[in-house]
Amino acid sequence: MVDQNHTPLPQNGPGGSVSSDLTIEAVRPVVVERFSRDERTAMGRIGHVIGKVADEVMTATGLALILFPFLALAALTLDLAFTGFDGWGEAAAIAPSLWMSHGEFLLITSVFAIIMMTRRHGAQIVSRGQAMAWLVVMGLTAMMLLYLTPRLAPGDLPRGNFMMALSLSWVLGQQVAIQLYDITRGGRWWRSPFIACVFGFAVQVGLFFPLAYGGTGVPWVSWMAVDFLLKVGLSLSFLPLYWLMRRRVRPQRGLGGGV
Numbered sequence: 001m002v003d004q005n006h007t008p009l010p011q012n013g014p015g016g017s018v019s020s021d022l023t024i025e026a027v028r029p030v031v032v033e034r035f036s037r038d039e040r041t042a043m044g045r046i047g048h049v050i051g052k053v054a055d056e057v058m059t060a061t062g063l064a065l066i067l068f069p070f071l072a073l074a075a076l077t078l079d080l081a082f083t084g085f086d087g088w089g090e091a092a093a094i095a096p097s098l099w100m101s102h103g104e105f106l107l108i109t110s111v112f113a114i115i116m117m118t119r120r121h122g123a124q125i126v127s128r129g130q131a132m133a134w135l136v137v138m139g140l141t142a143m144m145l146l147y148l149t150p151r152l153a154p155g156d157l158p159r160g161n162f163m164m165a166l167s168l169s170w171v172l173g174q175q176v177a178i179q180l181y182d183i184t185r186g187g188r189w190w191r192s193p194f195i196a197c198v199f200g201f202a203v204q205v206g207l208f209f210p211l212a213y214g215g216t217g218v219p220w221v222s223w224m225a226v227d228f229l230l231k232v233g234l235s236l237s238f239l240p241l242y243w244l245m246r247r248r249v250r251p252q253r254g255l256g257g258g259v
Contacts, residue, residue: 013076034035036211041110047230053072055145056125056128059121059123059125059127060126060128060129060132061132061175062129063117063121063125063128063130063133064130064132064133064136065130065133066113066117066129066134067110067113067114067129067130067133068133068137069105070107070109070110070113071106071107071110071133071134072137072139072140073103073106074102074103074104074106074107074110075103075137075140075141076103077101077102077103077106078102078103078104078166079101079103080101080102080103081097081098081100081101081102082096082097082099082100082101082102082104083096084096084105084217085097085100085230093219093222094219094222094223094226096226096230098223099209099213099220099223099227100227100230101114103163105184107170108201108234110174110230111173111174111177111197111200111201112197112241112242114126114130114174114178115177115181115193115196115197115238115242116242116245116249117129118181118182118196119181119246119249119251120249120251122182123178123179123181123182126178127175127178130174130175130178131170131171132189138167142161157175159212161193161211161212162212164211165207165208165209165211165212165255166208166212168205168207168211169203169205169207169208169211170204170208172202172203172204172207173203173204173205173207174200176196176199176200176203177196177197177199177200177201178196180192180195180196180199180200181193181195181196184196185251189242189243189246190239190243191243193235193239193242194235194236194239195236196233197231197234197235197238197246198231201228201231201232202228205224205227205228205231206224208226209221211226
């Protein structure tokens with residue numbers, strides 16, 4: 001609301017010109033604050049907050065249960081070479097089966113599943129579910145390795161830096177995909193899933209190969225380049241599926257929620 005009352009302006013002379021030595025009262029805005037009244041009691045408000053937190057925890061737990069089979073099966077098949085992409089190139093030295101396993105391929109598909117989850121529930125809930133799933137898988141994997149260590153030869157166990165590189169790169173890569181998808185929602189339908197996948201895979205690849213193979217003498221730079229190009233290609237192949245699923249998976253309300 002604005003108070004528009006002001007001092008009348010005296011006129012000087014027949015032409016109605018205003019004298020320069022007169023002061024004019026400035027228009028002063030009046031700020032009106034409005035408060036919504038919450039009719040609930042203190043216990044009612046506490047119950048509302050507890051219910052909201054419980055609902056978010058249940059949703060995140062449900063998403064973790066969906067992700068868990070991807071991650072658990074990936075952990076169990078890390079030593080099974082995936083040969084499905086070996087025919088794409090002639091150079092045997094950079095054949096994907098030298099570094100890509102069935103477990104790695106399952107982790108790639110988990111990123112696409114995470115993108116659809118983020119579309120429906122938003123980044124905050126999905127990132128919690130992803131963290132919960134990884135914590136459970138890492139705990140079970142550690143218990144399994146402790147159980148098997150006395151029964152296996154030293155060469156049969158995965159290297160510690162390999163396991164660290166694998167878990168760290170995929171946790172952070174998936175988190176980047178989750179956050180970027182949520183940030184870039186809106187506009188053209190293909191933009192947010194493609195950007196999320198490509199940058200998520202870039203982080204994963206950029207962390208995994210130097211940490212897992214640095215100093216070993218293997219051509220890991222070439223492997224890294226081929227691996228990233230394969231994942232960009234798979235990201236492009238995911239877009240038609242995303243286009244079909246976006247009509248069925250209701251988006252979270254907010255920016256770009258309708259695309």
